[in-house]
Each structure stands twice: as structure tokens, then as C-alpha cells.
Amino acid sequence: MPHSVSPEASPVDDTQLPQTSAQPLESVVKEEPTSPTEDVPMSDAPSPSEAAKTKVNLEDLFDDEDSDEEFSSSVPQVKAEKTPEQEPIKIKASSGFADPDAMRAFYQRLFPFRYLFQWLNHSPSPTNDFMHREFAFTLQNDAYLRYQSFPTSDLLRKQAVQMISSRFEIGPVYSTNPRERKSLRKASAFRPVAKELVFDIDMTDYDDIRTCCTGANICLSCWTFITMAIKVVDVALREDFGFKHILWVYSGRRGAHAWVCDKRAREMDDQRRRAVASYLELVKGGAQGGKKVNPKRPLHPHLDRSLDILRSHFQTSILLEQDPWAGERSTHLLDLLPDPTLRAALSKKWDSAPSRPSSSKWADIDALASSGALSSLNPTTLKEAKQDIVLEYTYPRLDAEVSKKLNHLLKSPFCVHPGTGRVCVPIDTRKVEEFDPLGVPTVTQLLGEIDEWDRENGGEEGGDGSQKKVPDWEKTSMKPYVEFFRLFVAGLLKEERGGVKREREEGDPMEF
Template sequence: MTKEEVGDGRDDMDVDRDEIEVRQGIVELGFDTNYLKLYYGKLFPHAEMFKWMSYGNDGKHPACDQSYIGRREFSFTLENDIYVRFQSFNSAVELENSIKEKCPFKIDIGPVYNVDPAKRHAYAQAGDNVFTPVERELIFDIDITDYDDVRYCCSGADVCLECWPLMTIAIKVIDTSLRDDFGFNHILWVYSGRRGVHCWVCDGRARRLTNEQRAAITDYFCVYKGNDNSHKKVSLTATALHPFLERSSKVLTPFFEEKLLHSQNLFASEERFEKVLELIPDESVAAQLRGEWQVKPRSSTSGEDLNVVRWKRLKTKMKAPGLRRCCEEIVFSYAYPRLDLEVTKHMNHLLKAPFCVHPKTGRVCVPIDPDRCEEFDPTTVPTLSTLLEELNREGLRDDTENEWDRTSLGKSISFFTSSFLQPLLKSCKEEMESSYNAKVQQSKNSLSW
């Protein structure tokens, strides 16, 4: 991490959230510390987050690992960029009280270590100085800025409904493979709050993967390669595509042809179609297409979009021997998911917690349903300001158990709980019970001898 670790915390903020009056119409767009205290006090799902991180080890079952949650690292980024790492909590109350007290601008979740991370120095002084992560969700980080060379509507951290579908396609491709190719079931996709998505694979098998195994999975997904100095970033040289690539192509190609061509006007100017022509290995074919397209385009008698006409022409030329894979390589170069591979490879990476509020946008990092991800609109995600306006507008109601049910955040927390957390915890309990029964049976068998 680039920011230095600090002590156990900072001075308490002197704003009492119960004394803050939020009046309808005065909440401004953006990020406000006082409003954040209200958010943590009334809307943040502390208990649900703790249940998730405990993975069933917060009960009284004899197979529970009572030290498990206390070995998980939580990191807070406080106001003025103060960074507090290696925090741990042994109960939901401890976690909630710390969040409310420190009011972090961002909460990051790290791995489960072999010892309590908050006491790692004491272990080192005792002579046991091996402080290492032993468990961590398999995580993926996909950022829209990594697509800046193929999107023309936005750049940098900006995102709109024309380029956001690149994230949708990434979710579809990666989620399907994680389930069908690797057999994972408990997968949480989360909007980063600004310009990308995060993926948490939470099956027991996934959490216990070694760094080497994680690297092998990243290699499996590593199709888009190369660097800024290489034109060709994707090579599909095999005679027959791997089943994963074949399946991905069936998702990427329609998206490229029906959405990306139009939304990004990929062939509308010489600067843009040159990027495509650079991906054609046969220079004579590229030169012929370049010569045709440099002529001022005439209006199409069929009324077809110029981008579609030129793409069809390119596909016709790609039927020549040795160029059969070129169209697929172009599609993959523009539309295939671009992963931050280092985040996935190593167990000790931190990742922003769901339901944080992004300080640049004020948007909440809400879960995304992979089965309906094409419906997700980042511009309508609940913001800190709108949530507090909703709380104020709704007032106190007796028909709601949780305050978030009075706001637009309620649906996101309900999805997180019913579609992700409950099935996950059920699986954890079953795995725990199975492991415990196996040990009991093994003990009985050894005694019978």
C-alpha cells in the first residue's frame, strides 16, 4: 500500500449524529462527513457484513473456529487521507462501534491471517514472527479506465450508459466461467461506486486457494495481453478455440456488433479505424481497406450505419487463408474483460467493502445481480445525499424493521441478504457439519482399534 500505516485510530469526531438535523431539500450532491455519520448510524448493514465475514464461525457449533473473524484484517481510510490498517474485531458490536466512531471514508477488507493482525507485533516479539495470510476470497477488480483505448464517449474515471455495457459484458463472461468452469456458487458482484466492478468468490474452496492456484486462475482468464507498445493484444492461434473462449465469443460478438460498433463509432474516423486495421496481420488487406475508407464516405442507399458497413466489409476480407481468426481477435481486443490480474493473484490484497460510499461520487457500492446485470444503471445508484433525503421524507414508520427499508438502499441490502448471504451461510454450516461428523467418525474408528 502507498499510504503509511498509522496507530489504532484517531481522535473522535465531535459531531453527534443524533444532533444532526437533515432537512428535506438542503442535502447537496456529493460527500459530507456529517451525512456519512448518519449513514453509518442508520443505514449501513453492520450485522450482515459481520455475518458474511464470519462464514458461520460466529455460532456455538463445536466445529466453529472462534478465532476466525478476529484474524480478519479491516482497514479504514479516514478523513484527510489517514490510513489505518490491520484492525480486527471479535464481534458485530465491536465492528459497528468502530465504524461509527471513526467514520471511515472507505472500508477495505483484507485476508484472514494466521494470527490476529492487530497483535502481530506481539507475536513477532514472542519469537513467532511468521505473519501470513491463510485465507482470502478469490477477488477480481475490473476498471473502466482500462478500456480507454477503445471507448470514445468518456475517459478516465468518467462513465456513461454508452461505455458501461463493457462492465456488463465482463460480468457475464467472468461469472459464467466461474460457475461453469470452476464450479463456484457463492459469487458477489459489487459496483465500485465510480468506474468499475468488484467480484468476490466466497466458496470455501475459493477462499483457501494458494497464491499459485490463484495465479493459475488468472492465467486461465488472461486473454487480453500485451502493452502500450504492442498493437496486437489478443492472439487466438489455435485451430479450435478453447470451450471457454468459444462460449465467450458467443457473448462478445453480438455485443460488439449490436452495441459497441454504434455506441463508440469504432469506424467513424480515420483515427479510429486505423486502430482496427493495425490488428490485421496481412498488410496488403489492411492497405486495401484503408484506401477504401479514406475516401469520403457516401450515404448508404440501405441506410445502414457507416460502422456496420465497414465492419461487414472487413469481415468479407477476413475470409482469406490465414485470417480466419482475425475478426474474433478484434472483437476480443475491444470487448473482452480487462482484469487487474495482480489483485486476483495475491492473497494479501485489500478490496473495498460493499456498501461503502464513494467519496468522489457519493454513490453507494451496491451489489449487482449477475442474472440481471444488463439492467444495472450506475447513474441511478443510491447516493449518500438522496438516501438521507429519503429518510427525512419518509419519517418514522412502524411497519419497517430496518431503517434502510425506508430508502432505495433497501432493495440492494435485501438482494445481498437473500440471494447471496443466506445461501452462503447455509453452505458454510453444511460444510462445517460434514467436516465435524467426519472427524467424529474418524475418532470412533481409531478408538475401535
């Protein structure tokens, strides 16, 4: 539900907070028996008992995953070896992907809190950019806990581990610490001051033109819509608005988020955010609005460029794969055409051949128009109408409300989508075509990979203590994604510090 966190209509208070999580943070730290030391993600292979426990958990979790209907066939299967001598820990069948044990292990061992911290903090030592940043947690019982903030990344990690939140969202930086907002003398002293400019593209908005799947399901052919959207929006943000640090993140199920992290973008007010969102927005109007794309002529350079990008996709992805005007659906295509005689002629032709594919219907328009039988038809009008149709079926459909408000919250990168178990990994825009949403690792798969790696490399590492510690994420298929994020953050940090690069960071700025 895209608007569930809109500032008006969402739970604005933490009154729903269950008793357990209302403890002050200090006590949380003390009462955390499952987290042995602070540097768990950096530690060697886990102790034998812990490793065994994880293995057994995994086994059960994979069973659970197999029974999942949504993506059962396409998930790469990793079989965990049986360890019969251990008593399996029971996990309820209904526990799903937000399973507490898996989530705890995920936050403890895999979530790149360090890079997340650097990303939001824009500096190595904690600043207000991080300390006054709002985090909002969704707990296991679906309670929603807003206005959390943390002095350091370790404390953020501790809270995530302790609450085993199914996901958390990132809000704006406020003028004062969000936790202290109630002790302020004036309410106006607490206001959002900065946040990345964010975009949300969700497949729901494409439901009227998508024929392959419905609802929460996706396949590779409808993911193309998102690929097209990323290409168009990304190039506009870079070329037109001059933004450089744009992070695209898979939303975990059927969409993508963009975080524009340039300082200039972070400090924009609501009016400027609205301007960018409207600049990029083109498809307007509900089911009854008739024609949804009505751009001014001549086309704005941004639309012209977008049309060039989208045209090739329209031929393959839309006409061939989606086949949007099969059978009855062709009436909508007719509605979009300008000339009544042309409409009548096409309608007659298509009614007699109900199984005619969309690509032929698209070609029919030109064939009929150029046959010269329609003297009333203006070729320019037809060309423009066809451009509008291409745009209606391919142009990005943004959930613009998300972008327009400074204080809108958005799910953090690297969270786990509770419905699919997939990690919200960054998308490399240079290889956006290759991104496969169905191949994104799930929590359970990742935890399995750690064990796999430990089993293979455990011997040597245990033998030589002086060897470099390998973070858990490096042992899994998360590695390329975290690496990508690390480089992205490094680029951002470099610019924030005015391009001054200190000498000792010459080799690898993030390696500590």
C-alpha cells in the same frame, strides 16, 4: 488507483495514524456521545430533534449535489421539504460526499453491518474468520489505517462511526489477530491464511477502446463493457471452476468487484489465485505491443463460449455505440488485419470516405475479402483475425494484480464512493443487463428517503409500540440491495454449516 493497496507499495503501517484515532477501542466506546444506544439501526423513528437535524443537513447536501458536475443530470432528484423553523447546520461547500455528518448517519443507520458480519464470519457466533480479519480504514484526512480487527460486528460499526471513515477495505484472515501482530515472538507467525478470491474490473483499462467518455466519467454505453465482463467472468467461475457463491459489487464509480466466497476459493494460495487470474486474462500488452489478443488455436472452450456471449454485444454496443474506428482510429483496425493487400485496399477505400461508420468498415472487410480479388488471403486466417478483434474490443480486462495476491485489500461492499457518493451495492447477475450505475442511490438521497418514510409512517408506528421495528435500510431504496445481500449471505451460511438447517430458522433465517 488500482494498485494503491498492493502489499509492497502501500503504507504498510499505521504510523500515519492521527492522534485522535489512535485511542484504544475501549475509550472509543465510552467517548461516543452521538450514538445513543447500540441498536440504532433497529430503533423506531428518531427522536424529533434528531430527525429535524437530519432534514436540515439533507437540504444542504442536496444543494451540494446539484453543483456536482459529474452526474448532475441523471441523479433522481428527491426534494426534501423545507423546515424553516430550524436553524440550518452549516456544511462547508467543499465537504463533498464524504461529509462527516452524512457518513456518520450512514454508518449508524444504513450500513448492513450485521449481514457483513455474517458474510465474513460464516457462522452466527464470532469465529476467527471474522476476528482475525483485517480491515483497513481510510480516514477523513486521507490517512490510511491498516491492520484493524474486531471481535464483533458492533465494534466494527462503532469504529466506523467514530472515525467517520470515508471508506474501509477488507483484507485477508490472518493466522493471529492483526492487532496483536507486533507482540508476536516470530514475525512468521503472522501470515494471511484465507480471503475471498476477488476480481476488479475498472474502466481505466478500457480507455484505449472507449470513445464515449474518458477518465472518471461513465455513461450507459460504456457501462456495457462492465456488463459484458461480468457475464463472461461469472459464467467461467461457475461453469469451469465450480464456484457457487459469487458476489458482484458495483465499485461506486466506474467498475465492478467480484467476491468469490466459496470455502474452496477462500483457501487458495497465491499460485492458485494467479492460475485463475491468468486463465481469465486474455488482453495483454501495452500501447506498443501490437496485437493484444493472441490465443492459441483451436480456441479454448472458455474462449469459445466467451466469444459466443460477446459476439452479439460486439454488433450493437461496440460497432454502433462506441464506433471505435471512426476517422483516424481505423489505422488500428488495419494493423490487426493479416493480409497486406487487404489492408492497402481497405485503407484506400476508407481514406476517401472519412465519415464512414465502424459497422460499415467491419462489413467492408468481408465484402472485400469475398470479392475474390485477393487470392493471397487465407479465409481461416481472416476469420481468426476477426475473432481476435472481437475479443480485443469486448473481452473482460481484469486488473489481475488484485486477484493474484492473498493479502490484497478490496473496498467493502456497501461503502460509499467518496467521489460520487454512491453506495457500492451488489449487482444481481440474473439482471445484470438492467443494472444502471447512474441510478444507484447516493448517501444523501438515502438519508432523505428515511425522513420521507418516517413522515409518512411515523404516526402509526408511534401509536403502536408493539409493532415490528423497521430497520432504516428498509425505508429506503437500499432495500432491494440489502435484501439481495441478505439472501446471498444466507445461501453461503447454509452451505458452510453443511446444509443443516435448524428448525426455528425455517421461516426467515436472518430475522432476529
